[in-house]
Amino acid sequence: MVHARAFRVFRSSAMAILIAGSVFVLGPASGAMAAGQGSSATQAHWSTGSNNQRSGPALPAISLSGYPYDCTPRSDNPHDSSTYGGVVDGKGWVICRNQRPYEHVDSVLYRQDCWWIFCVWNAVGSGSMTWPPTLFTYGTVRALAIHNCNGSSSHSYYLSSYHEIHDYDGTVWYSYTSSNVVSLNCG
Amino acid sequence: MRPPPEPLPDPRHEAAGRVQLMRDTSAARWVEERLWPFGTGEIKVGSIIPEGFAAYVRILHPAQRRVEDGGERVRWSTIAAWNGQTVHPEMQFDRIAQLPDLRATPAWGYRPPEGSLPEDYCKRLGGELRAFTATPDECWFCIWDGFGFLDPNRYKGVPRVRTAARQYLLYRGPLDAVCSFYWGDTWQSPNLWWPADRGWCVATDIDLPETYAGGGSDAIDAILNDDQLEALTTTINARVDSEADTINR
Numbered sequence: 379m380v381h382a383r384a385f386r387v388f389r390s391s392a393m394a395i396l397i398a399g400s401v402f403v404l405g406p407a408s409g410a411m412a413a414g415q416g417s418s419a420t421q422a423h424w425s426t427g428s429n430n431q432r433s434g435p436a437l438p439a440i441s442l443s444g445y446p447y448d449c450t451p452r453s454d455n456p457h458d459s460s461t462y463g464g465v466v467d468g469k470g471w472v473i474c475r476n477q478r479p480y481e482h483v484d485s486v487l488y489r490q491d492c493w494w495i496f497c498v499w500n501a502v503g504s505g506s507m508t509w510p511p512t513l514f515t516y517g518t519v520r521a522l523a524i525h526n527c528n529g530s531s532s533h534s535y536y537l538s539s540y541h542e543i544h545d546y547d548g549t550v551w552y553s554y555t556s557s558n559v560v561s562l563n564c565g
Numbered sequence: 566m567r568p569p570p571e572p573l574p575d576p577r578h579e580a581a582g583r584v585q586l587m588r589d590t591s592a593a594r595w596v597e598e599r600l601w602p603f604g605t606g607e608i609k610v611g612s613i614i615p616e617g618f619a620a621y622v623r624i625l626h627p628a629q630r631r632v633e634d635g636g637e638r639v640r641w642s643t644i645a646a647w648n649g650q651t652v653h654p655e656m657q658f659d660r661i662a663q664l665p666d667l668r669a670t671p672a673w674g675y676r677p678p679e680g681s682l683p684e685d686y687c688k689r690l691g692g693e694l695r696a697f698t699a700t701p702d703e704c705w706f707c708i709w710d711g712f713g714f715l716d717p718n719r720y721k722g723v724p725r726v727r728t729a730a731r732q733y734l735l736y737r738g739p740l741d742a743v744c745s746f747y748w749g750d751t752w753q754s755p756n757l758w759w760p761a762d763r764g765w766c767v768a769t770d771i772d773l774p775e776t777y778a779g780g781g782s783d784a785i786d787a788i789l790n791d792d793q794l795e796a797l798t799t800t801i802n803a804r805v806d807s808e809a810d811t812i813n814r
Contacts (some may be wrong), residue, residue, distance in 0.1 A: 445578075448572075448750070449716065450749070450750065450751055452711045452712070452713030453715050454711050454712055454713045454745075454771070455696075455710075455711030455712075455713075457711055457730065457731065458603050458710075458771055458807065459772065460603065460608050460612070460730070460732040460770045460771075460772040460773055460805060461608075461667060461772045461806055461807045462806060462807055463603065463604050463605050463606040463607060463608050463806055464605040464606065467772065471713070473751065475750065493718065505668055507668065507670075510585065518678070522667055522668050527605075555713060556715055557711070557713060558711070560711070
């Protein structure tokens with residue numbers, strides 16, 4: 379089953395960002411954002427597409443198909459880590475009240491570096507997590523992206539995440555979220 | 566054609582009227598003043614919960630073990646015993662579970678939740694601490710403002726409680742409302758909460774699989790003696806970072 383959804387184009391752009399690792403933006407540090415980046419947090423729709431399929435486990439179908447209202451994707455703001463001194467981290471999540479056979483999150487942490495009026499968003503950390511098929515879980519997947527600070531200069535950061543879940547009938551749902559852009563003293 | 570943006574979930578706790586979002590954050594000034602800044606290496610309990618209490622306790626969020634007919638909670642002390650590790654106030658989950666890093670998942674189940682108490686732990690802790698405040702009807706609750714389920718437009722212009730490394734929304738309400746914070750279906754325990762008489766304070770940092778409480782020795786003993794909670798005595802100078810565990814390898 380393939381639904382025409384809004385995030386096809388956005389997906390292409392965001393995946394390019396994930397792969398390329400950096401995005402050039404002309405303008406001041408707080409200025410325009412490229413695709414996949416936002417000055418405020420976003421919560422995307424879930425979309426479906428057969429071209430998004432990853433290898434998922436074969437499980438018996440149960441009545442958990444249809445729009446996954448019970449699953450919430452999100453990207454939290456990057457912040458100073460309390461588990462690693464001198465580190466900034468960001469977390470992407472998908473939380474489902476009903477466990478799916480496959481849940482996955484990719485998160486990329488971006489830092490903005492500026493020279494005069496030229497600013498670049500660089501990918502400085504990434505993390506992924508996949509929930510295997512299980513009998514019981516919290517239904518929570520958390521991808522952790524970490525960056526070791528090199529000095530204490532102020533930079534803008536944000537987190538971008540790709541979320542994917544598989545329903546028991548084989549439908550693949552995907553979504554993108556991004557955090558707020560925040561200023562942190564971490565070079 | 567793009568569908569309209571999906572709204573971020575509404576804060577059910579605000580609509581229910583039990584807690585009130587505050588624009589005056591002066592009630593949290595003492596927290597801002599008594600929290601230590603984060604270090605670049607070691608991070609101490611004093612950066613998570615305000616200094617000045619007679620005693621402190623570290624409450625360990627339970628992990629989850631897969632079993633044939635579902636899942637069951639498992640205490641850190643049990644995991645340490647499985648792996649021949651030592652239980653002590655600065656033990657770290659990755660060390661006792663013999664995991665390589667914070668991204669790893671144990672083969673037997675799931676990591677303890679970070680950044681939020683389990684809901685039943687929240688209720689239990691609130692119940693224990695009720696006896697140790699004269700102001701249970703006036704408590705203060707801080708929620709980290711960087712959670713992705715918060716609609717930034719809704720909270721634009723709302724003053725924040727500002728500590729060295731975090732910013733929080735501040736709510737006021739009765740102690741009974743401590744476990745009532747929902748944005749849509751997303752539940753979150755407050756990251757900091759205390760009664761108006763400051764008889765105690767509870768802190769759950771967004772990165773940590775544990776919660777800290779400070780208070781009088783009677784309040785801390787009550788938590789330590791609750792067999793439904795796994796808790797250890799700690800100090801304001803104890804470390805919380807991933808390298809804190811110098812005993813287990």
